Amino acid sequence: ERPRVWVSQPLFDDIVGRLAEYFEVNATAAVTQHSPEAANAALREADGALVTLNDPIGAAQIAGAAKLRAIANVGVGYNNLDLPVLSAAGILASNTPDVLTETTADFGWALMMAAARRIGEAERWLREGHWQRWSFDSLLGGDVHGATLGILGMGRIGQAIARRANGFGMRTLYHNRSRLPETVERECAASYVGFDDLLGRADHLILVLPYSPQSHHLIDAAALARMQPHATLTNIARGGIIDEDALCDALEQGRLAAAGLDVYEGEPRLNPRLLQQRRVVLTPHIASGSLATRRAMVSLAVDNLIAALGYGPDAGRPPSPLNAGIRD
Numbered sequence: 001e002r003p004r005v006w007v008s009q010p011l012f013d014d015i016v017g018r019l020a021e022y023f024e025v026n027a028t029a030a031v032t033q034h035s036p037e038a039a040n041a042a043l044r045e046a047d048g049a050l051v052t053l054n055d056p057i058g059a060a061q062i063a064g065a066a067k068l069r070a071i072a073n074v075g076v077g078y079n080n081l082d083l084p085v086l087s088a089a090g091i092l093a094s095n096t097p098d099v100l101t102e103t104t105a106d107f108g109w110a111l112m113m114a115a116a117r118r119i120g121e122a123e124r125w126l127r128e129g130h131w132q133r134w135s136f137d138s139l140l141g142g143d144v145h146g147a148t149l150g151i152l153g154m155g156r157i158g159q160a161i162a163r164r165a166n167g168f169g170m171r172t173l174y175h176n177r178s179r180l181p182e183t184v185e186r187e188c189a190a191s192y193v194g195f196d197d198l199l200g201r202a203d204h205l206i207l208v209l210p211y212s213p214q215s216h217h218l219i220d221a222a223a224l225a226r227m228q229p230h231a232t233l234t235n236i237a238r239g240g241i242i243d244e245d246a247l248c249d250a251l252e253q254g255r256l257a258a259a260g261l262d263v264y265e266g267e268p269r270l271n272p273r274l275l276q277q278r279r280v281v282l283t284p285h286i287a288s289g290s291l292a293t294r295r296a297m298v299s300l301a302v303d304n305l306i307a308a309l310g311y312g313p314d315a316g317r318p319p320s321p322l323n324a325g326i327r328d
């Protein structure tokens with residue numbers, strides 16, 4: 001009997017179809033918020049699963065899933081996976097790094113520039129019919145070129161954002177759990193600074209760090225108080241890194257100029273206060289969402305799942321494992 005795999009969300013049929021060469025595929029037909037019980041029922045029947053960042057996978061979901069050996073996450077962030085629990089159960093987990101790096105960096109820039117130059121606000125104003133005559137001083141924003149860029153989280157995406165800053169003549173500062181090798185710092189033209197220094201010196205701060213208990217509400221009222229009143233804050237990482245009420249307070253009190261947000265603590269629900277902020281650009285978690293990149297992410301996740309279950313050209317060696325040592 002062929003192994004069985006669960007596909008938690010509709011992805012690209014032509015790419016996911018490759019799974020059928022090896023497996024019986026139980027594919028979810030419509031975008032679904034699976035309850036823990038529903039996910040558990042699907043996983044109990046499965047040898048492997050393809051899941052997205054919208055599918056929490058932990059103890060409740062894998063309980064009694066005796067055959068389950070592989071979880072392939074379609075996404076680079078994997079805070080939806082309880083990795084210690086999966087590792088303890090001998091389940092090989094994987095994610096999709098690298099293929100989304102440049103696309104996500106592009107979007108971070110788009111959002112940061114939209115926030116600085118008030119593009120969302122200007123477009124709403126125009127569509128609402130407010131433009132009666134051109135005026136010299138309407139919708140004035142802050143400059144991006146020549147400013148100081150602050151990058152919090154200097155992984156692959158942070159580095160790709162830094163490389164783009166050269167063309168804008170910016171000074172780039174970064175903070176990361178560990179300092180990068182000097183060769184990488186030089187290639188990115190980025191200087192390491194402490195967390196408080198980064199907050200205090202950045203004209204445009206962008207968040208690109210993983211979400212974890214350590215980064216939960218890292219940008220809280222105290223952190224926001226260190227930022228300059230003309231600064232912008234852009235988040236393409238995970239919503240829970242920002243205390244959204246503290247962000248709204250700072251914006252309302254003129255202690256921060258603008259924000260660009262692609263991710264939210266309770267997404268897809270939004271803090272209603274965010275919707276009231278004029279100077280916030282809001283997008284629905286689409287930073288990696290170019291067609292080519294979303295296809296590449298699914299393709300890599302499919303490769304990971306096939307290999308993790310012991311099939312295909314990379315049998316036993318998935319291209320991007322998260323807990324590679326667990327079967328040794």
Ligand code: GLV
Pocket residue numbers: 053074075076077078100237288
């Ligand atoms: C998207 O947020 C991802 O982690 O890939």
Ligand code: GLV
Pocket residue numbers: 076097098154155156157158208209210
């Ligand atoms: C993860 O956030 C990365 O930079 O690839």
